[in-house]
Amino acid sequence: MAAGFALREMGYEQNELISTAADLGVTLLLFTVGLKLDIRTLFKREVWGTATAHMGTNMLLFVGTLSAVKWFGISSIGELSTTGIVVLSFALCFSSTVFAVKVLEDKSEMNALYGRVAIGVLIMQDIFAVVFLAATTGKVPTMYAPLLLLLLPLRPVLYRLLNRVGHGELQLVLGFFLTFVLGAQLFDSVGLKSDLGALIIGMLLAGHPAASGMAKALFSFKELFLVAFFLSIGLSSELSFESIYIALFLVGILVIKTAFYLLYLLQFRLRSRTAFLGAVSLANYSEFGLIVTAVAVQLGWLHGDWMATLAMAVSISFLVAAPIHKNADIIYQFIRPSLKRLQRSKLHLEDQPIELGQMQVVILGMGRIGEGAYDMLQQHYPDLVIGIDTDLEKIQHQIESGRAVIQGDATDSDFWEKLAPSKDLKLVLLAMPHHHGNQYALKQLKKGEFNAKIAAIAQFADDVEKLKRLGADEVFNLYNEAGAGFADHVHSQLIDSNKPQE
Template sequence: MVEPLLVVMAFLVGTGFSRLGMPPLLGFLLTGFFAGALSLGDRGTIQSLADLGVTLLLFTIGLKLNLRQLMAPQIWAPAFLHALIVVPLTTAMILALPWLVGIAEVELQVAATLAFALSFSSTVFAIKIFDQRGEGASLHARITVGILIVQDLMAVAYLVISAGHPPSIWALGLLGLPLLRPLLTMLMRQAGHGELLVLFGLATALGSAWLFESLHLKAGLGALLFGVLLAGDEKSAELYKSLISLKDLFLTAFFLSIGYYGLPSGQMVLVAVILSALIFLRPIIYFFLLALLRLRARTALLSGLALFNYSEFGLIVAALAVQAGLLPATWLTTLAVAMALSLFIAVPFNTHIHELYSRLASRLHRFERSRLVYEERPVSLGESEVVIFGMGRVGSGAYEYLQNHFPDRVIGVEEDTTKAAALTADGIACVHGDATDRDFLARVAMHQRKLVLVSLTNHAENVEVVRLLHGLGFSGTIAVVARFPDQQKELNDLGCIAFNLYAEAGHGFAERVMEELRPA
């Protein structure tokens, strides 16, 4: 059973960090170390819940994964080049630790294993950060997640190669997995929209994990691949949304579980501090690699800082090395502390990333290539007077209505390039763009527009767009979607027209009925 006090502590400490403008996961980490030191709660139960959280995370990543995107050089090249640069540097630093802090001599094999484990970035952290900022569909998020998936596949390959037993001969049958897609998509559609859909997702994630584990393969790889099988179906987006809260709940257990690895000695804490200091090289390396691959400075910076940490997969790799006798057990707790420290370092940078970019933009632009990738090239809003940011169901509905009142003067802006292209193919005036990108807003001359509707997925993102527009001197009308009264009040205080989706849905429903009943 999960200790009730542990749940209360996680909530209170997580809330405290949230009130300070930082992600609650830092509070969960602190709670985990405290609980581990006091042997509070059942470690086995916490670890089982944490494993479930990681399984659901990988399954939901698969649901949104586009395999073609992984083939882009902007994804696989930085992942491999970063490893080629960082692993030798980290190995050299670890070999030098006996002279720096006086620990026992470290063997080359141990140093190389540790360096490999430290070369990964945290998938959990990046997904949480992007979800909190509402940037899950942005180009920099897709590139970051793509790099993380390549890293995860590298880690899985290591786990398979270094396992004490090879995959079962029956694993060859997994080559026929694509044949299951019609059956799985049919079951997903039959599940409807309620708890059966959630149960289907949970059963598929856990069932695929069990299948792969039975075949002596990584359980998480099974969840990821089965998510990929369902990706692209029109129902997969709904399944993804239905699993978000469940995934986040169990990922809380993952962050708590890190503390149960224990605390190392004072000397090894110093080692963890030195290892965490190395993390400052990571965003710099990624920035230059991504800029070299023809991405904008902003995209390179946001992606690099999202990768500015050590990974939970590093702990898994290290744990396997300990079991195989390749690594002393003391290094496992040292890596856990180094990972926690790296997250504490990364959070402030990622929380204030847009302010940071605004300050550094003029300097960073010097490193951009003259010819950018297609998705990064400038777009034009033409002579449009009405701009809609976010072309989901709400934005698309607003576009259809306003197009009747402002013919050929309405345009949509969508950060998902695939969705923007699909809308354009359907005859809707839509361009690809990131509404939270100050450079984009400046280039498209927003001061010439009269009305802006903001309908993004995240309230913090909506507020950021409003503040950017004000900063650029936009004097027209701004209307923004809200979901709760406190959000509506904040938007009203910013001088916006705030539309509460939940409170005003009834009005819109009745208005539509009256339109249908009106005589022709």
């Protein structure tokens, strides 16, 4: 956006190439949103309840605030029509999916309860945005539009295609075909918005195991094309001091917007920390708000200068939210006593205290490594091994396989406060997939009264040294251990077995 504003000042104008690339970016964004759209998540009360209640409350907040400012005739807000105020308020209600996914991935908390709730709320908001975009196209569907229902029985065919293409370049090519041909172009040909088609095709594939892999394969292209979208904002909008002042004013309102998130999440029986981290993840404005604003400008509901204003508001909100989210645990400790008083007495099922009983071995992280460690240690400590993971689907699979696994988030400070030290505990294995999670859990174990031995996994040599300095009794380098285990297995199976018997 900064480059776009600078180029505009130098006399450059937006061209067809940038506009086309910007449209491709938005279409890819909606397709990848569809790929991550787990319908079951949206049916949870804390997701749809928070999303809908927050949207309604914030519409009232922004409509009331902007109307009050208009009444005083302050700046360009005083020139807004009633329709303009409503559409602008709608655009400001959204939080950024791109921002939330990035910060959650960086902290390895995509599968934490607050992360899953935040992503679910964002997907609900994305659906609201897509409905708005579809309703404002001005197109009348053709008589062939009902034939799109035939896409539903086509779903098994699409699944087989995903199975056949694997994880290489064909997966990427198929992703482009599904987005722009089967999705965008097909819907456009029957008078429906092309972006809506991309979203629906993505939703049809969301249940496939390869859907997340396809989203990752398309990520770089989506980001590249979205650069053109943000560049086009700068090229088509004139940045002024007034735009910056209004943007700062809107960022100030984020405090109230975030407080509503917090109150609604607490209302749905989430713990105070879970609700606070979820609210902080959503404390920003959204790229979808820019898309809604762009449509409103095209339809004449808003003046073109509002694109620059919203662009600045989104950018500043990211700059403010990033350090807050990074230090969210530290901030939470300061305000925890006040938030605890707002916490409901009966907590959400997934936010209950954790009890270990008489277990002697705890494995944090029940992926493939944790699962293998569980099966091995079960031989030495029968029925005294327990696994802990954040992913409920994974937990259900482990329970069905006969393993004792419970739900818990080892990156959650309240998890450790609820976890009473056990005199029977002898060994803790840190087998979470990300170094940040293992490092955080190790610090909490050392702070608590846990006398058990601690072993951890790491992918890189410097991570091994960090974990040892923090007090891990043993750290295993995944790649080194995998290589040694592979060689030992091959030697025992292919060499030792062929030696002549004495």
